[in-house]
Amino acid sequence: MMRMEKKNKYALFEITPEIEHFAELCEKNTTIEKDLYSKYEVKRGLRDVNGKGVLAGLTNISDVCATKIVDGKEVPCAGNLYYRGYNIKDLVRGFLEDGHFGFEEIAYLLLFGELPNIKESEMFHETLVERRTLPPTFVRDVIMKAPSQDMMNTLAKCILNLYTYDRKADDTSIPNVLRQCLNLISQFPMMMVYGYHAYNYRMGDDLFIYAPSPDLSTSENILMMLREDRKYTELEAKLLDMALVLHMDHGGGNNSTFTTHVVTSSGTDTYSTMAAAMASLKGPKHGGANIKVTKMFEDMKAHVSDWEDEDEVRQYLNDLLEKKAFDQKGLIYGMGHAIYSVSDPRADIFKKFVKQLAEEKGCEKEYGLYALVERLAPEVIAQKRKIYKGVNANVDFYSGLVYSMLDLPPALYTPIFAAARIVGWSAHRLEELKNADKIIRPAYKPLASYKEYVKMEDR
Template sequence: MKNGLEDVIAAETQLSDVDGEAGRLIIRGVSLDHLVADATYEGVAALLLDGLMERSFAEAQLRDWLAKARTGVFDHIKAADAALLALPPVDAMRALIARLPDGEDFDTALRLLAAPAVFLPAILRLQRGEKPIAPDASLPQAADILRMLTGKMPTREQTAALDAYLVTISDHGLNASTFASRVIASTQAGLTSSVLAALSALKGPLHGGAPGPVLDMLDAIGTAENAGPWLGAALDRGERLMGFGHRIYRVRDPRADALKGALKPLIASGQVDSARSALAEAVEAAALAILKARKPDRPLDVNVEFYTALLLETLGFPRQAFTGVFAIGRTVGWLAHAREQALDGRLIRPRSVYIGPLPAAA
């Protein structure tokens, strides 16, 4: 038995491979660096779902169908009453997704891919007293998300950056939320049920809740000159440095480099606060130096949350919505794993070891 099921093999998958020793992520036979360079959200979605649904399709077809699905789910925003809008964005989004029909078919999958992309921007606008913006079926998913969030057509660099983020976090092995989706799928409960279970796991701070606190840390540090002293004092207090270290990766998280690269066109075109980006670079350098000095036998490097925080802040998402944005990108991975598990047809039913008291002898 291993606590946390660490290193336990619980599934065979053709979807993604995470090599923590080499710092490598492969999705359907394609390395992450190639995917981020060439793929859009629709492209990686088509790649992940290929062969798992009842129909085959190309990226262009999926883009058209997904655009229509966004328009179709927008009507559910009417259910966002005051009680729902008082919830954190990810909880409000989950409540709206729970209203969608359940099933195993492709139309259900399309609704689930479209719903988070529509619901989150609408919820954020309603929570700040603004009117939701209807989807534009002529746009790809990333561009439409930003338009529905801000009310303005995004720049080419902004759309490319969000696409890169959605591609980067589309799938990542058998993490907690993905495992939850597979467990539910193994009961034949349906795709909506699987996504709701995964979303519930994602909101936990040990899984999907770290990008926002990275910004809190940057705010507290304030200046590049204060990075070293602040980080050292935090470690002296026994605090964790947000955005550093990962349970799987023993080297640098490849997703961190992908997102750092996605920020470069925004920085070059003046669409990122230069002081903010300089602070992030200084904090990264100082943290790596301090961690190496204090924990030489325990490799701790930048993880995906560090540059996720800067990228999503730059694109206009408030930090309380970061978990919801992650869900927009990861839903396709949850769906692919749910379908893969459902097609396997076997119920996931591990055993436990009883360590409680035994009955008294007669």
């Protein structure tokens, strides 16, 4: 066999001619005709043609409702999200009216199935506070070494490294897994913020690492640790807290939570499970969508001269769908959802506060552009594509705007999502361990014909 010419060390990070050749073979031999999915009745994305998910499990944790029965028929309705049977709108209204932060109260509800009383709430708070710490030298040995430009990768690395510090890392009993989950819920904000500072330090910025305060809520600690002057407003903390609550869980079928169930069913440890969920959430079609929305609007603002001109905005949206604008993917990010058809309750809640925040921050014009796109996008999509249900703004549509007005760095948009969703992942992992005893293994139909092996000299 001909010996390959020696390459320089940087070839490891380059698309070489050899890689391009192999990639052509890969694309040639991995393509499956789309009509075969219909022929064999394969539910692509584990959803039918109407977008309804294939039933893969049972859960008590949360419910996503987007339809109702009218005259014996299932019809679309305004979306509702339930945590342990409680409507998310009632939960948010409850803690806002009571004047307290909601993260710990709703985390308690998702993990344990009941709303806490005052004594239980205090005990849970103290439990999380005592776990707001990282192993000795962890910041130096793990977070500060080779920090990634993507915080989701940094966090996955941190979570996997915590395995080595845990003497009972592989114990999958409910008490031990709960201990691990509570640790991760408490440690996540620190790993997220410290990882962000470590990367900025590598890029030449000043380094400052602040310990979390036992007297502050989760959202207050995130803002305090993130900012060099440690200052934040009450409105900022309340909005971030509400964002965390809205992102905590979304049924068992969303990609990262289903990943949690799948990986948990294999019998693996908590750290590997959470790292897998993180990998899922990072994707731009899942948790990374809020960054895509923000970048899409930045591109829109650069190419649309009059943000109030409906025709000009409509044309840009058409260009998006025709793969002529932004990233040429043919998507209007933040519009549409796998479940909701009329409205996303999380987006509805966000929208009320977005308008208020925009007025306080002097961003009314920008909010107006978002509102215009929210109104026009469903019309444009319906004209261009065959859709089986309604198209609405999802939670990612407004969350990016909220985070930008809160002066949060885009690098932390998806990690903030993860800081909330790790509560839901924990609840679902515990539920899977308690109730399921089989590894999740769906079937794939093989299409390749059987072949006889041919010796190399005869090929």
